[in-house]
Amino acid sequence: MEQRGGNRRHAAALTIMTGASYASDPAASRGRLHAEEGGLLRGPRDPFQRDRDRIIHSIAFRRLRHKTQVFVSPDGDHFRVRLTHSLEVAQIGRTIARALGLNEDLTEALCLAHDIGHPPFGHAGEDALQAALEGHGGFDHNAHTIRVLTELESPYPRWNGLNLGWELLEGLAKHNGPVAQPSWALAQANAAFDLELDRWPSLEAQVAAIADDIAYDNHDIDDGIRAGILSVEQLTELPFVAQRWAAIQEKFADVPADRLVSELVRQQIGAMVNDVIERTRANIAAERIESVADVRGAGRVLVEFSPEMTERERTLKKFMYANLYHHRTQLRAAEAARRIVADLFAAYRADPSLMTGGWAESVPAEEPARSRHIADYLAGMTDRFAETQALRIYGDKPRGAD
Numbered sequence: 001m002e003q004r005g006g007n008r009r010h011a012a013a014l015t016i017m018t019g020a021s022y023a024s025d026p027a028a029s030r031g032r033l034h035a036e037e038g039g040l041l042r043g044p045r046d047p048f049q050r051d052r053d054r055i056i057h058s059i060a061f062r063r064l065r066h067k068t069q070v071f072v073s074p075d076g077d078h079f080r081v082r083l084t085h086s087l088e089v090a091q092i093g094r095t096i097a098r099a100l101g102l103n104e105d106l107t108e109a110l111c112l113a114h115d116i117g118h119p120p121f122g123h124a125g126e127d128a129l130q131a132a133l134e135g136h137g138g139f140d141h142n143a144h145t146i147r148v149l150t151e152l153e154s155p156y157p158r159w160n161g162l163n164l165g166w167e168l169l170e171g172l173a174k175h176n177g178p179v180a181q182p183s184w185a186l187a188q189a190n191a192a193f194d195l196e197l198d199r200w201p202s203l204e205a206q207v208a209a210i211a212d213d214i215a216y217d218n219h220d221i222d223d224g225i226r227a228g229i230l231s232v233e234q235l236t237e238l239p240f241v242a243q244r245w246a247a248i249q250e251k252f253a254d255v256p257a258d259r260l261v262s263e264l265v266r267q268q269i270g271a272m273v274n275d276v277i278e279r280t281r282a283n284i285a286a287e288r289i290e291s292v293a294d295v296r297g298a299g300r301v302l303v304e305f306s307p308e309m310t311e312r313e314r315t316l317k318k319f320m321y322a323n324l325y326h327h328r329t330q331l332r333a334a335e336a337a338r339r340i341v342a343d344l345f346a347a348y349r350a351d352p353s354l355m356t357g358g359w360a361e362s363v364p365a366e367e368p369a370r371s372r373h374i375a376d377y378l379a380g381m382t383d384r385f386a387e388t389q390a391l392r393i394y395g396d397k398p399r400g401a402d
Contacts, residue, residue, distance in 0.1 A: 020101030022289050024048070024202045030166035033150075033193045034159045051168045052109035058155075058162060060116045060148050061086075066382035067115075068122035070220050070324070071227060072333040079223050082115050082122075088219060089114065092273060093211035096303075099277045100284075102204050110171045110208035117145030119379040120386040121337030128341035129375050136368035137184035144379055145172055147185040150192070152376060170195045171205030177301060184372075199296045203280075206303035214272045217316055218265050224324045225261055232257065232264075234323055240312050244268065275309040340390050341378060347393050348374045354393060 026046035045053065055061055064083035071079050080088075090111035097107040118141045119125035129139035146169060150161040173179065173186060179197040182190060190197055200206075224230035236242040244267055248260050283302045289295055295302065305313055324330065348355050349371065352363040359377045364370045381389070 022203060022284065022291055022295055023100075023102045024106050024167050024204050024292060026103065026105070028292075032163045032165055033161075034163050036163065046105070047165045048103055048105040048109060048167070051162075051164050052105050052112065054162045054164060055109055055113045055116075055149075058116075058149075058153050060153050060380070061112065063380065063382050064115065064118075066384050067118055067120060068124075068337075068383055069216075070122075070223055070330075072121050072124070072337050072383065078226060080219055082118055085215060085219065086112050086115055089208070089211045089215045092214050092269065093208050095273060096207045096211060096276055096280075097204060100203065100207070100280060102207060106167055106171070106202070107204040107207050109168050110175065110205055111211055113145065113149065113168070113172055114175065114208055114212060115141070115145070116148055117141040117143070117379070119144075119341065120381045120383045121334070121341065124334035124337040125341045125379075125386075128338040128345070129378060132342060132345040133368075133371055133375055136371045139375055139379070140183045140185070141379075142172075142176075143183040143185040143189075146189045147376070148380075150189050152380070166193065166195070167202060167204075169193065171201050171208065173197060174201045175205040175209040177201075184368075196296075200298060200301070201296070202292060203295050203303060206301060210276055210303055210305070213313065214269055214276075217272075217313060217320070218269050220320060220324060221268075222261065222265050224320075229324055229327050229329065232261065235264075235319075238315060238319060241268075241316075244271075272305070272309060272313070275306050276303060279304055279306045279309075337383075340386055344378060344386060344390055344393070345374055348377065354389075 026048045029047045031047075042050075061083070064086060065081060067082040069080045069082055069085045090108045093107045093111040094104050096102075097104045119129055119139075121128075126139060126141050133139045149164055149172070150169065152160075153162055154160045156163060169189070173182075173190070173195045174197060178199060179186065182197055186197070189195070221230060221235065225232070232245065236245050241264075245260075245264055248263050248267065249257070252260055252263070280303045283289075283304070287294070287298050287300075287302065289298065289302065304310070352374070353360045355363070355374070355377050359373070363373050378386070
């Protein structure tokens with residue numbers, strides 16, 4: 001059957017591979033920090049499947065349902081939150097992984113877990129915790145993801161953490177590339193389980209990183225338009241968006257424009273995904289990558305956009321920062337969120353008994369452990385719980401609220 005239009009152009013990108021030699025192999029996993037019994041007690045799953053399932057069943061993953069993606073404590077139920085964003089990243093990641101013949105289970109686990117370390121109110125909350133821990137090692141949500149999964153989330157009787165496999169922890173620690181100067185949290189985890197921070201991660205980890213970019217670049221457009229902050233007219237100031245929008249309008253000339261926004265988002269995601277697949281295949285061939293060891297020793301990122309798509313993606317990001325992320329309503333909400341987190345940290349530092357769930361009883365007496373303990377407690381909060389605690393402590397709205 002003859003392929004139509006754009007499908008013909010991307011036929012090569014859509015070719016599906018299985019079990020590439022450079023894919024991470026669960027049978028060759030470097031294992032877990034703590035030895036576990038094997039067998040089929042909990043079902044016939046390989047190590048990467050188990051890691052994915054442990055993420056899905058974790059409390060920290062469930063909490064993402066009530067953590068900010070773009071809009072702080074959104075009024076409507078249709079806006080994305082950290083949980084839905086993570087699910088969308090996983091879908092994109094699996095698509096790329098399958099096309100490249102990579103391990104889909106490891107890719108999915110990395111995508112699902114990548115934002116688990118985010119505090120309430122997204123980057124606004126992270127900024128507040130970074131300021132609160134100045135002089136005590138600071139706060140970084142990527143490193144905190146590792147801390148949550150290796151120390152704080154503890155459903156097992158014999159050890160702290162989820163006891164995840166080396167490949168998942170390594171991918172989360174350096175999905176953006178080698179880490180030359182790890183934060184205190186990542187350094188502690190690495191001291192217990194060497195993640196080879198100076199080397200490039202697996203292709204699965206690199207796929208998770210770029211899937212994250214693709215997801216938030218495009219889905220935030222959808223939410224921005226839904227919130228009335230962005231408009232199609234603004235977006236079409238970007239030539240590559242204008243060209244795509246014109247083609248969509250021509251194809252669906254009888255459909256109202258507001259019904260076509262989702263089509264625009266879908267097509268942009270598809271274009272980025274196909275570009276990544278094509279470029280990555282070219283990189284793998286050029287670098288003569290035949291094994292996981294070749295990937296780690298390549299000395300460069302292999303999963304990436306083409307130069308043309310890289311420039312478009314950077315242009316789109318600049319647009320989004322100027323028109324959405326730094327919009328006055330967003331900046332006002334972010335400042336209020338930062339104040340809430342800062343005020344809660346100050347309150348708990350002055351009176352640790354205000355912390356709930358056993359956290360007050362285990363607060364260290366000395367610094368920096370004391371402040372880091374308070375930050376662990378705060379970072380685990382959802383937006384709603386943080387707001388509730390601020391109201392409980394201050395009796396009315398905290399200082400940062402409108």
